[in-house]
Amino acid sequence: MTLRLGLTGGIASGKSTVSRIFAELGAIIIDSDVLAREVVAPGTEGLAEVVAAFGPEILTEDGEMDRAKVGAIVFADPDKRKVLEQVIHPRVFLRALEIDQAAGEHDVVINDIPLLVETNQADRFDAVVVVDVPTELQVERMVRDRGMTPDEASARIAAQASREQRLAVATYVIENTGTLEELRERVRQVWDQLPR
Template identity: 65%
Template sequence: MRVGLTGGIASGKSTVSAVLAELGAVVIDADKIARDVVAKGTPGLAAVVEAFGPELLTADGELDRPKMGALVFGDAEQRRRLEAIVHPLVFAEYAAREAAAPADAIVVHDIPLLVESGRAGEFDAVVVVDAPTELQVERMVRDRGMSEEDALARIAAQATREQRRAVATHLIENTGTLEELRRRASEVFAALRAAAG
């Protein structure tokens, strides 16, 4: 069974992803793959440097993520340029990891920009982790040291809550405690198992 997992920034999606993995799902994490394909020494990083310049590298030759983020999050054209380089590499790695999963596995594709990429229809089920915007901002300011302005800009660069909720076959509201979030993720996993037969 192929499951798409998505949620806005600071919604709790990563926690749900970890819980699903603990419960036995094969989780394929788009963010991790996106980091891997532009790691030091990769053709992906070379392509990013060619497109955006060597000033986006740290002193030790890694991608300077905060600098790259500042460049693309406020500029749709620059973001599309970056995505045109990174997305094909991510999709190729995705396909390889999915092919390696056991035939009876619940394969969870952890994709932050699932709605934005128009891929919701590719999955047997879509799990959306949702939190109110003010809670997302509070978490980014508190946990990631962002300014409120930066947090709102990141949220604005993503699909709206309504757009994500519209594609959900399973919705996980993350407004309570960590224990409540874990319990809801377990319920969703049980429903996915049942649907998979």
């Protein structure tokens, strides 16, 4: 039986790194952020729909969707955000389903979903893995690695589910406050505990 896990964590928790380590261990990763880019790549029906809805000025010179420009539009206007979501979300869902259905009976499929808690998806999975870090460390990483101010970082964190809400749905918790090697070891421990 294919084992299906949800993987989540707050911004700057190290979730992407954990996802990569799981992939190295043999998991099939379904990353909704990657798929969201795929479904609006140049030449896709998805991109054509976004251009029809928002105009050709949202394209870069290379014919790609200018994510920053579209982001500025949709975060300022909830109705426009819904329009974008109606283009992207069904396509991401279908692509994720294709990947999932191609998995073999002994595979581990990990759905990397940043907003898993916010979108009430925990029940869809056999288990949920939460990458956990203290809020202060999230702020520190966002200031250091993403050039945000402490206030900007705190606002992003406040817009997501709380640490407590994520931990409440966790089957496995991977604490990420140490070195990359320590993180790798924690991921391996969870991998070894998975029922297969």
